[in-house]
Amino acid sequence: MTSHRSVAAGLILGVSGCAGVPQAPPATTATVRFSTQVHLRDCDIVATARPLADAQAVDCGVSRSxxxxxxxxxxxxxxxxxxxxxxxxxxxxxxDSAISQALIRSATGERFQLWYDSDPGGGNGRYRSYISRKACERFAPDANDEAALRCESQTDAFGTIVCRGTEYSLGPPQSAAGLVCMRDDRYIPGIYFCDRPQESKAPIDADFKPVPPGTSLACIVESESSFHCASSPRMGGILGLRWQQDPPPEASPKGGP
Known part of the structure; x- marks a missing residue:
């Protein structure tokens, strides 16, 4: 799958804040958390799927052709x-990337799919892979591929991420003042691409708007001024953000790397 903009997998060492006693901003203040540390691992759909199958399950094999x-x-x-x-x-x-699918039915009739993508941004990034798990009502023929089956689900559009090749820890909440964003949700609602106009060397698209009051974003830092962001823990999981309990927010940090 190719996203609107690819997510960089660089190591972000930290973010800096202003000196002084931290004070919680008003509830109407938009906040943002930036990635502070990266964790790398391989995602293997075969190794992930095999332990989930019942001991008596029919093994339909691993198919490639x-x-x-x-x-x-x-x-x-x-x-x-x-x-x-x-x-x-x-x-x-x-x-533009390697994709795989595992279909599993348990002895109790539960059906679910594991979906693997080697690089959602397109390419061969070893550590950009992910595996998601989604409950299925049934496995139906795929009208676009006679050799494929698709997972039909009315309640679980994206599933749950069970492995990310790259995961980021997040720093404390900071003021999102000066940050402008646009939705990057052609594939996944709740994902944003953000920028800081005062630090960007390129013109900012007119679709970029200030972050609405009360919004909480978590962002992967892609450059000095560019950030790929999520608006909820669920969407953060798709980007590989370890969205943990928020520490007390800072009063007026600089933000960014």
Whole structure:
């Protein structure tokens, strides 16, 4: 999948604040938290999926070619028809990154999908991978690929992130004054791309607006003035932000790296 702007995976060592006694800003103040430390690991869909399958599950294998995926799909459909638990892992053709899918049914009839993307920004970034888990009502034929099955779910649009190749710790809340943002939600609502006009060397797009009062953002620092941000812990998980309990906010920090 290709995002509107790719998320950089650089190490951000810290953020600085103004001296003085910290005081909580008014409730109407927009706040932002910046990434302070990066944690790297590999995401492996096979290693993640295998332990989740029941011991008696039908193993439909790991498929890569179209022919192998057709056999795996037939195996899944046969297990479904017999009411048996199963596991099937499909390596799917991607446009600009490697993608994979694991379909699992438990002995109690619970169905869920694991979805892997090697680099949501497009490319071959080893540590930009993620795996999400989503509950499924059923596995339906994919109209766009005869060898594929899709997870149908009406209540779980994005699923839960269970692995991120890159995760960032966050610093304390700071004032978002001077920060302008625009939605970057063609794929994922709640994700923003933000900038600081006074520090940017490029013209700021007219779609960038001041952060609305009461908004809390968490951001990955991409350059001296550019930030990819999330507006909630759930969306932060998609970016790889470790959204923990907020410490007391600072009064008027500089913000950014």
């Amino acid at each position: 179209s022919e192998e995926r057709l056999k795996a799909r037939s195996c899944v459909e046969a297990a479904e028809a017999a009411g048996k638990p199963f596991i099937a892992i499909f390596h799917l053709p991607g446009i």
